Amino acid sequence: MSGPGAGGPETAAAVLGDVVSVIGGGSPLFEENAKLRIAKDVEMAFYLHLEVDDEPGVLAQTAEVLGDNGVSVRSVVQRGLGGEAQLIMVMHPVSEKKFGAALKRIAKLKFLRSPPRSIRVIEEEFG
Numbered sequence: 493m494s495g496p497g498a499g500g501p502e503t504a505a506a507v508l509g510d511v512v513s514v515i516g517g518g519s520p521l522f523e524e525n526a527k528l529r530i531a532k533d534v535e536m537a538f539y540l541h542l543e544v545d546d547e548p549g550v551l552a553q554t555a556e557v558l559g560d561n562g563v564s565v566r567s568v569v570q571r572g573l574g575g576e577a578q579l580i581m582v583m584h585p586v587s588e589k590k591f592g593a594a595l596k597r598i599a600k601l602k603f604l605r606s607p608p609r610s611i612r613v614i615e616e617e618f619g
Contacts, residue, residue, distance in 0.1 A: 537566070537613035538583045538591050542598070543605040546570075546577035550603050554579060557601070561594035562586065582613060 498506070544550050551570065558565060564584040571578045583591065591610070598608050 533587050533589045535585050535587050537585045537615055539611050539613050540579075540581045540583065540595075540598075541609040542579040542581075544577050544579050545603045545605065546573055547603060550577075551579065553601060553603075554581075554598060557597045558583070558594050561597070562590045563594050585615075 542554065551568065555565060558581075563586050566582045566584045569580045571580070595608055595610060598604070
């Protein structure tokens with residue numbers, strides 16, 4: 493935002509004062525926001541990237557761990573040969589808790605060459 497006003501330091505002090513007031517409970521906003529519940533186990537899709545040894549059973553073992561934790565795979569891509577393979581997967585929406593449990597087990601699999609990497613996938617439907 494821009495335009496005439498009190499100036500940078502004065503505006504910053506006013507904004508910071510408002511934040512401190514809300515945090516300290518001296519604002520009606522504090523009471524209203526104190527009732528909000530924080531989501532702890534959101535359901536969403538996930539992207540999983542694994543650096544693996546290219547050997548028989550890697551995909552099967554990974555899929556078994558995911559399945560045991562109630563995680564369904566939407567798509568799989570495997571790239572590379574020999575010791576330099578990558579296994580890239582996108583999951584169907586699942587609870588963060590279930591995916592996290594699967595990820596911990598996957599991280600212990602012997603064919604991994606580095607820790608698994610994952611990110612949340614925000615899906616938008618166009619129609």
